[in-house]
Amino acid sequence: MAAEPGQPGAAGEGILVVGAGLAGLRTAEALRSNGYSGPLEIVGAEPHLPYNRPPLSKQALATGPSLDTLVYPRRPTVADVTWTLGRAALAADLDRRTVTLDDGTSRAFTGLVIATGVRSRRLGLGRDGAEPMLLRTLDDAIELRAELGPGVRLVIVGAGFIGCEVAATAAGLGAEVLVVDPLPAPLAGVLGRRLGDAVRARLEALGVYVRTDTAVRAVTVGTDLAEPARYAVHLAPADGSAAEPDPVPADVVLEAVGSVPNVDWLAGTGLELSAGVRCDEAHRVLRDGIPLPYAVAVGDVARLPHPLLGELRIEHWTWPGDTAARSARSLLAGLGRGEPPQDPLTALPSFWSDLPGGRIQSFGLPQRGHADVRLLEGDWDGECAVGYHVDGRLVGVALIGLARRMMHYREALLHDLTV
Numbered sequence: 001m002a003a004e005p006g007q008p009g010a011a012g013e014g015i016l017v018v019g020a021g022l023a024g025l026r027t028a029e030a031l032r033s034n035g036y037s038g039p040l041e042i043v044g045a046e047p048h049l050p051y052n053r054p055p056l057s058k059q060a061l062a063t064g065p066s067l068d069t070l071v072y073p074r075r076p077t078v079a080d081v082t083w084t085l086g087r088a089a090l091a092a093d094l095d096r097r098t099v100t101l102d103d104g105t106s107r108a109f110t111g112l113v114i115a116t117g118v119r120s121r122r123l124g125l126g127r128d129g130a131e132p133m134l135l136r137t138l139d140d141a142i143e144l145r146a147e148l149g150p151g152v153r154l155v156i157v158g159a160g161f162i163g164c165e166v167a168a169t170a171a172g173l174g175a176e177v178l179v180v181d182p183l184p185a186p187l188a189g190v191l192g193r194r195l196g197d198a199v200r201a202r203l204e205a206l207g208v209y210v211r212t213d214t215a216v217r218a219v220t221v222g223t224d225l226a227e228p229a230r231y232a233v234h235l236a237p238a239d240g241s242a243a244e245p246d247p248v249p250a251d252v253v254l255e256a257v258g259s260v261p262n263v264d265w266l267a268g269t270g271l272e273l274s275a276g277v278r279c280d281e282a283h284r285v286l287r288d289g290i291p292l293p294y295a296v297a298v299g300d301v302a303r304l305p306h307p308l309l310g311e312l313r314i315e316h317w318t319w320p321g322d323t324a325a326r327s328a329r330s331l332l333a334g335l336g337r338g339e340p341p342q343d344p345l346t347a348l349p350s351f352w353s354d355l356p357g358g359r360i361q362s363f364g365l366p367q368r369g370h371a372d373v374r375l376l377e378g379d380w381d382g383e384c385a386v387g388y389h390v391d392g393r394l395v396g397v398a399l400i401g402l403a404r405r406m407m408h409y410r411e412a413l414l415h416d417l418t419v
């Protein structure tokens with residue numbers, strides 16, 4: 001599949017997967033299980049084979065992250081795949097069907113799988129080299145773990161899922177943890193205020209300090225503080241009023257403020273790249289509103305219309321597993337090998353998060369139903385099921401604990417979405 005850089009080209013002989021994460025791996029496996037036996041190359045920016053990310057903020061961060069325990073088992077059908085790791089795609093030409101890598105080489109392809117996921121968002125808080133850490137990759141997690149321990153002062157910018165999970169894990173390692181978020185409660189952006197308050201109580205019970213309605217304005221070097229530290233974290237009320245006079249000393253600062261889809265390498269291809277790679281329901285990427293038969297996007301990076309939930313881009317671990325087979329079948333059909341998926345997309349977004357006091361699981365899109373949040377079962381501060389509604393119908397459900405009720409509420413959600 002190698003091609004000289006800049007050579008005009010007949011398409012290569014194989015399928016190129018860009019992104020060696022869960023979505024890239026699952027789509028490669030699905031291509032094989034749907035009968036594709038031709039050349040298959042997977043290019044990944046990280047130096048590692050695909051590995052499991054969720055433990056990076058949970059058990060693996062507690063015990064010490066290692067590739068050996070996190071790497072996914074790979075099906076024998078992908079044993080002959082060419083892995084090009086530690087190489088990022090820099091550019092693509094979808095008419096000539098080539099992708100250029102950061103070593104200057106290029107790859108020609110007949111079919112392309114776009115599976116480049118997301119990266120951590122940065123708010124540009126660091127000054128004079130005082131840059132907060134991030135947590136997206138195994139290498140990030142190894143670096144963060146090396147900094148944590150008893151008495152370490154950790155400030156986490158952002159009380160989303162990753163921020164809250166790291167706060168709980170770090171507190172378990174003996175760190176003094178402060179989490180700061182401009183919203184009124186942890187996880188309020190996804191689960192709403194009331195459940196967010198319950199999460200706050202759980203974090204506080206672990207000794208985590210939670211500052212809500214508060215923004216981090218900057219992170220500077222902390223050597224001049226009354227209580228000298230590696231970093232000084234400058235806080236201000238989220239309403240934009242004057243910054244607090246005394247910055248918070250910190251040994252470690254983690255920025256956990258969401259993500260940005262990795263689409264830069266597709267600039268200039270004519271694809272619609274705002275908020276992820278826009279696709280049709282069959283995962284075929286759209287150019288000028290028209291699906292390209294020979295390119296699909298899958299996983300965190302893909303934005304697509306869901307027949308029950310409208311347009312969405314999902315950053316959940318289960319999503320690549322739920323959608324890789326559709327993507328593979330669409331691509332193979334576009335290449336003249338087999339039928340495209342006939343069935344509508346029915347997979348529901350579904351997420352879990354492990355926080356002390358019970359696993360949080362959610363289905364559908366709770367964030368769309370914050371105006372009408374109802375306790376369906378249990379009690380707010382213990383095990384519970386919470387429903388998020390639009391026009392009186394469920395659009396999302398969150399469970400704290402109550403794993404045995406998962407199927408019941410999943411069906412209730414499906415019912416409300418389909419009536």
Ligand SMILES: Cc1cc2nc3c(=O)[nH]c(=O)nc-3n(C[C@H](O)[C@H](O)[C@H](O)COP(=O)(O)OP(=O)(O)OC[C@H]3O[C@@H](n4cnc5c(N)ncnc54)[C@H](O)[C@@H]3O)c2cc1C
Pocket residue numbers: 018019020021022023024043044045046053054055056057087088089090115116117118135136137162262265298299300301314315316317318320350351352353354
């Ligand atoms: C710390 C953490 C905890 C999480 N916890 C949960 C959880 O509890 N529950 C849950 O449902 N989900 C969780 N997630 C989300 C879940 O891990 C993702 O939804 C899943 O990994 C998505 O897989 P993906 O293959 O689409 O993207 P990724 O796993 O991000 O893989 C994309 C790969 O593409 C590579 N890449 C990017 N750009 C290029 C390029 N230009 N060229 C080549 N390669 C490139 C990236 O380096 C990356 O390796 C968590 C994520 C993180 C980071």
